[in-house]
């Protein structure tokens with residue numbers, strides 16, 4: 595018998611719990627992806643910042659670390675930009691593909707021919723409808739609370755409206771960082787919840803120590819949605835640099851030019867690959883739920899906490915809904 599958190603989407607993806615690791619570009623690499631899959635959720639490898647060789651290597655490493663299902667996420671705004679990575683996804687026989695930023699219409703029929711499942715990240719009901727029409731199997735309703743590139747609509751409003759608008763399963767994302775968040779997502783009609791920022795504060799994440807420490811110190815009002823790092827609105831910890839650029843917002847370039855400016859300035863290394871980390875200027879993507887992160891601990895512990903909190907929350911709710919006997 596399954597535990598009470600098991601939703602139909604768990605069977606669809608072959609996982610135990612409806613807990614998903616966000617496919618955070620570069621941050622969700624093999625170690626974190628495998629840790630979440632091994633814990634019984636779905637790890638999503640964030641391939642967005644990886645070149646073809648690194649993506650292949652990270653997929654192979656993930657396969658060595660887990661025999662459970664996992665997915666690969668790529669950003670799909672410019673199809674030609676990700677074509678080589680898509681070839682790797684095909685060659686490595688990835689079963690679940692997650693698309694950020696746009697509907698990967700061009701690749702969908704081939705993916706379905708290969709019997710792959712396609713999840714599309716959406717910030718608006720209209721995007722979810724478009725994704726469903728294009729053949730997506732699942733949509734993720736990502737509220738503005740989310741870390742990284744994000745839209746304007748709060749999850750509390752977006753998730754139930756997405757559930758009402760489409761006939762395919764919906765996942766919830768954005769600002770969720772504990773078991774209460776998972777239960778809230780299920781109550782809003784989602785079949786599972788995607789956690790991004792919470793999993794950055796784990797040793798398995800590819801994240802600079804200064805970034806992880808900044809997340810632990812941050813509160814609910816520490817983030818800002820700004821175009822200043824990539825040219826597209828992205829939620830990150832507010833820094834001196836975000837303040838400077840927001841004061842001259844008309845000078846911010848379009849995506850991906852602004853990302854080039856930021857890279858040349860050395861402020862895009864939140865993964866900590868280099869040795870220069872300036873917390874006053876670095877891009878540190880973060881969701882608004884960051885105030886719930888109090889320590890850096892192994893992903894399996896974060897995962898187990900989400901499960902036990904969610905179960906406790908369900909019990910609390912059941913008590914609330916059950917009239918006390920006199």
Ligand SMILES: Cc1cc2nc3c(=O)[nH]c(=O)nc-3n(C[C@H](O)[C@H](O)[C@H](O)COP(=O)(O)O)c2cc1C
Nearest residue numbers: 616618619642694740741742768769790791879881
């Ligand atoms: C560091 C970071 C990188 C991200 N990169 C991607 C990405 O490459 N592709 C994508 O679909 N979403 C990306 N996201 C968004 C996540 O998929 C997810 O929607 C978000 O993390 C959920 O909100 P939360 O961070 O508040 O949990 C990123 C988020 C963060 C924090």
